[in-house]
Amino acid sequence: MTLIEQRKQQLRDEYGIFPDPQELFEYLIEKNKKANPLPNEFKTDEYIVKGCVSSLWLVPSFKEGKCYYKSDADSLITRAVASVVCELYSGLTPQEVEMLDPAFLAEVNISTHLSPNRRNGLSQLCAKIKDFAKNK
Numbered sequence: 001m002t003l004i005e006q007r008k009q010q011l012r013d014e015y016g017i018f019p020d021p022q023e024l025f026e027y028l029i030e031k032n033k034k035a036n037p038l039p040n041e042f043k044t045d046e047y048i049v050k051g052c053v054s055s056l057w058l059v060p061s062f063k064e065g066k067c068y069y070k071s072d073a074d075s076l077i078t079r080a081v082a083s084v085v086c087e088l089y090s091g092l093t094p095q096e097v098e099m100l101d102p103a104f105l106a107e108v109n110i111s112t113h114l115s116p117n118r119r120n121g122l123s124q125l126c127a128k129i130k131d132f133a134k135n136k
Helices: 003-015 021-032 076-089 094-099 102-106 116-134
Strands: 056-063 066-073
Touching: 003 021, 003 076, 003 094, 003 102, 021 076, 056 076, 056 116, 066 076, 066 116, 076 102, 076 116, 094 116, 102 116
Parallel strands: none
Antiparallel strands: 056 066
16 A cells, blocks of 8 residues: 555545534544644745645655644634645655645545635645646
């Protein structure tokens, strides 16, 4: 099983068990409350994800041939969803990042139950993640 397939299976195992989208988002928010916020030095225009209703920041880095992503947002649900996306893509090579289609998030109901504005923000986040990888 490839690393991408392992990541997908981990998300299916953790998030696919929620038949009710409300329960899923409550779980995501609760899980993310324990995460450390980004330091204020990264909450700048350089890292902002445009097209998102709330303020969402993405901080990419590249170490030892792999891409890593950290995020934060001023909305709990945006912060939680961005955290899942960053976790999914972090530690992958640029080629793996480009191969992993974010449409997969619909399989675990993460993208299907978002408002149109939040879905747009999610697609902007994924585009920024892929752009970073493409330029490595």
